[in-house]
Amino acid sequence: MNSALDWKTGSYYQNRRLQQRIKKAVLFIVLSAVGLTFVIPFWWMISTSLKSMDEIMQYPPSFLPGHWRFHNYVETWTSIDFTRFTLNTLMVACISVTAHVISNSFVAYGFAKIRFPGRNILFSIVLSTMIIPGFVTLIPQYIMFAKIHWVGTYLPLTVPGFFGNAFQIFLLRQFYLGIPNELIEAAKIDGANHFYIWRKIMIPLSLPAIIMVAISTFTASWNDFVGPVIYLTNESHYTLQIALQSFKVSSGLNQWHYLMAGSVIALTPIVVMFFLFQKYFIQGMNISAGTKG
Amino acid sequence: MSLRQSPSAGRRKTRLSLERKEALQGYMFVLPWILGFIVFTSGPLLFSLYVSFTNYDFTSRMDFIGLRNYEHMFDEDPLFWLSLKNTAFYVVLMVPLTTIASVFLATLLNQKIPGMRIFRTVYYLPAVLSGVGVYMLWMQLLSPDSGLVNVVLSWFGIEGPGWLFDANWTKPAIVFMKMWSVGGGMLMYLAALQNVPEQLYEAAELDGAGVFRRFRHITLPMITPVIFFEVVTTLIGGFQIFQEGYVMSADPTTPGSPMNSLLFYNLHMYLKAFQVFQMGYASAMAWFLFAIVLVITLLNMWISKFWVHYEGGDGR
Numbered sequence: 001m002n003s004a005l006d007w008k009t010g011s012y013y014q015n016r017r018l019q020q021r022i023k024k025a026v027l028f029i030v031l032s033a034v035g036l037t038f039v040i041p042f043w044w045m046i047s048t049s050l051k052s053m054d055e056i057m058q059y060p061p062s063f064l065p066g067h068w069r070f071h072n073y074v075e076t077w078t079s080i081d082f083t084r085f086t087l088n089t090l091m092v093a094c095i096s097v098t099a100h101v102i103s104n105s106f107v108a109y110g111f112a113k114i115r116f117p118g119r120n121i122l123f124s125i126v127l128s129t130m131i132i133p134g135f136v137t138l139i140p141q142y143i144m145f146a147k148i149h150w151v152g153t154y155l156p157l158t159v160p161g162f163f164g165n166a167f168q169i170f171l172l173r174q175f176y177l178g179i180p181n182e183l184i185e186a187a188k189i190d191g192a193n194h195f196y197i198w199r200k201i202m203i204p205l206s207l208p209a210i211i212m213v214a215i216s217t218f219t220a221s222w223n224d225f226v227g228p229v230i231y232l233t234n235e236s237h238y239t240l241q242i243a244l245q246s247f248k249v250s251s252g253l254n255q256w257h258y259l260m261a262g263s264v265i266a267l268t269p270i271v272v273m274f275f276l277f278q279k280y281f282i283q284g285m286n287i288s289a290g291t292k293g
Numbered sequence: 294m295s296l297r298q299s300p301s302a303g304r305r306k307t308r309l310s311l312e313r314k315e316a317l318q319g320y321m322f323v324l325p326w327i328l329g330f331i332v333f334t335s336g337p338l339l340f341s342l343y344v345s346f347t348n349y350d351f352t353s354r355m356d357f358i359g360l361r362n363y364e365h366m367f368d369e370d371p372l373f374w375l376s377l378k379n380t381a382f383y384v385v386l387m388v389p390l391t392t393i394a395s396v397f398l399a400t401l402l403n404q405k406i407p408g409m410r411i412f413r414t415v416y417y418l419p420a421v422l423s424g425v426g427v428y429m430l431w432m433q434l435l436s437p438d439s440g441l442v443n444v445v446l447s448w449f450g451i452e453g454p455g456w457l458f459d460a461n462w463t464k465p466a467i468v469f470m471k472m473w474s475v476g477g478g479m480l481m482y483l484a485a486l487q488n489v490p491e492q493l494y495e496a497a498e499l500d501g502a503g504v505f506r507r508f509r510h511i512t513l514p515m516i517t518p519v520i521f522f523e524v525v526t527t528l529i530g531g532f533q534i535f536q537e538g539y540v541m542s543a544d545p546t547t548p549g550s551p552m553n554s555l556l557f558y559n560l561h562m563y564l565k566a567f568q569v570f571q572m573g574y575a576s577a578m579a580w581f582l583f584a585i586v587l588v589i590t591l592l593n594m595w596i597s598k599f600w601v602h603y604e605g606g607d608g609r
Contacts, residue, residue, distance in 0.1 A: 031406065031412050035411075035412055035415045044433070044434060056439050107326045110318075110319050116315065125330070133579070134533065140336075140340040142567075162325065164326035194322065226536070242425075244429070256436075259432075264426075266424065270422055274421050278414065282417065
C-alpha cells in the first residue's frame with residue numbers, strides 16, 4: 001500500500017525494477033536447477049557406458065569415467081547382431097512411415113474436401129475409435145494374423161498402416177480444412193479430378209503436417225515393443241527394442257556398461273531427429289500428447 | 294409445359310449425376326479407412342466379444358461357456374484383482390503428480406526470461422524418448438547398489454529404498470521415471486497459458502491480487518479445459534500400462550516381479566493370452582478394461598461440468 005502512495009516518486013520505480021530483477025534471477029536459478037535434473041540422466045547414461053564394471057560399482061561413484069572405454073561400444077555392438085537389428089528396425093519404420101503418410105493424407109482429404117452422404121457419421125466413428133484400448137483389439141488381431149500365417153513376419157507390423165490411423169486422419173483433416181476450397185474448385189474447373197488434386201496440390205501444401213505425421217510414425221515404430229514381441233518369433237527378425245530386451249535378460253542385469261551403451265545406441269537416432277525436426281516434434285506432440293499413455 | 298420443363302429437368306439430372314460422381318470419389322478416398330475399420334477394429338472387437346464367452350485356447354477348443362470367464366475373473370482369480378489394484382494404485386499416484394509437475398513447469402516457462410527456448414527444449418526432450426532404452430537407463434539410475442538416485446538421496450542423509458527390488462517401491466519407482474517425461478503435457482499447458490489474455494492479469498494486479506491469487510483465480514480457471522483433456526487422456530493411457538511391468542521387473546525372466554508388484558492389468562492379460570493361451574479369458578479381461586475406460590471417461594465428462602471453465606459458455 002505504501003508503494004501505491006508514492007508511485008509518482010522515483011523510488012517506486014527503482015524498487016519495482018529491483019524487485020523484477022530479483023524475481024528473474026530466482027526464476028533463472030530454479031529453471032536451471034530443474035533443467036539440470038532433466039539432463040543428468042543423459043549424462044549418467046553416457047558416463048556409465050564408458051566406465052569399466054569395477055568403476056561402476058565403486059562408492060562414491062565417479063562423475064566422469066576415470067578411463068574412457070570407448071571399446072564398450074564395440075563390444076556391445078558385436079555381442080549381439082546390432083547391425084542386423086538396426087537395419088530390421090529401420091526397414092519396418094520406413095515402410096510404416098510411407099504407409100501412414102499415403103493412407104492418412106488420402107483418407108483425410110476425403111473427409112475434409114469431398115461431400116458425400118454419411119461423411120459426418122463416418123468421421124465421428126473415426127474419432128470414437130481413438131478411445132478403444134489397444135489391447136482389446138490386440139488379441140483378436142493376433143488370432144487373425146495367426147490364421148493367415150502372418151505371425152513370424154513383418155506383415156502384421158506394417159500392413160495395418162496402409163489402412164489409416166484415427167489420430168493422424170484427424171490431424172491431417174484439421175490441416176486440410178484450413179486450405180481454401182477455391183483452390184480445389186479452380187483445379188476442378190481446369191478438369192482435374194480429386195486424385196490429381198490430392199497428389200499435386202494437397203500433398204505439397206500440407207508438407208509441414210505430413211512431416212509431423214512421418215516423424216511421429218517413425219518414433220512410434222522405432223519404439224514399438226508390444227507388436228514385435230508378439231509377432232516376431234524368429235530372432236533374426238528382431239527389432240532393436242526386443243533385441244535390447246533379450247540382451248538385457250541374457251546379460252542378467254549387472255553388465256551396466258554394456259546395457260547403457262545399448263541404451264545410447266537405441267536412443268541416439270531419436271535424439272538426433274528431435275534436434276533436426278524440433279519444430280515438428282513440438283507441433284505434433286502438442287496435439288498428440290493425448291492419444292498415447 | 295413439357296417443352297419448358299425439359300431443359301431444367303435435364304440440368305437437375307446432370308447436377309445429380311455430378312453430385313453422385315463427387316460422392317463416389319469421396320467414398321473411394323475414405324475406403325482404406327473403412328476397410329481397416331472392418332478388418333482391424335470392428336471385426337476384431339466383435340470377435341473378441343464372442344471369444345470372451347468361450348473357452349477358446351487358440352488351438353483345439355472354442356465352446357460357448359456363457360459368463361464362466363467373467364465369473365472366474367471376479368471370483369477365482371486373485372491375480373486379476375491384484376493386477377487391477379496395481380494398475381489403480383499406479384494411476385492414482387501418477388496422474389495427480391504428473392499433472393501438478395507439468396502445470397508447475399509450464400508456469401515456470403511462461404515467464405519472460407533469457408534462454409527460455411533452451412529450457413523448453415531440455416524439459417521436453419525426455420518426453421519424446423521411450424522404450425527399452427529409457428527403461429534400462431532408469432533401472433540403472435534406480436539401482437540400489439550402483440544407481441545415482443540413492444547416492445543423491447544419501448547426500449541428504451536419506452537411505453534410499455530398494456526401488457525396483459522392493460515390492461513396496463516398484464510402482465513409485467515407475468512414477469518417478471514418468472516424472473522425467475512430463476514434457477509433453479507441459480507443452481500443452483504452456484500453449485494454454487500463453488492464450489490467457491494479459492489484460493486479466495493487469496486488471497487483477499491493479500486490484501491488488503498477489504501471485505498466488507492471480508494463479509488461483511485467473512490462470513487455473515482459464516486452463517481447466519486443457520487440464521481436463523490431459524487428465525482424461527493420461528488416465529486412459531495410465532490404465533493401459535504394460536511395457537514398464539514387462540521390462541522393468543527385478544527378475545528379468547518373471548514379468549511383473551518382485552512379488553507381482555508390477556503385474557499390471559494389461560500384463561496379466563498379456564500373460565494369459567500369449568503365455569498360457571487362455572484367449573477366451575484374456576478377451577473377457579480386455580472387455581472389462583474397455584468398460585472401465587469407458588466408465589471413467591464418461592464419469593470425467595460428467596464431473597467436468599462442475600469444474601471446467603469454457604470461455605464461450607456454451608459448453609465447448
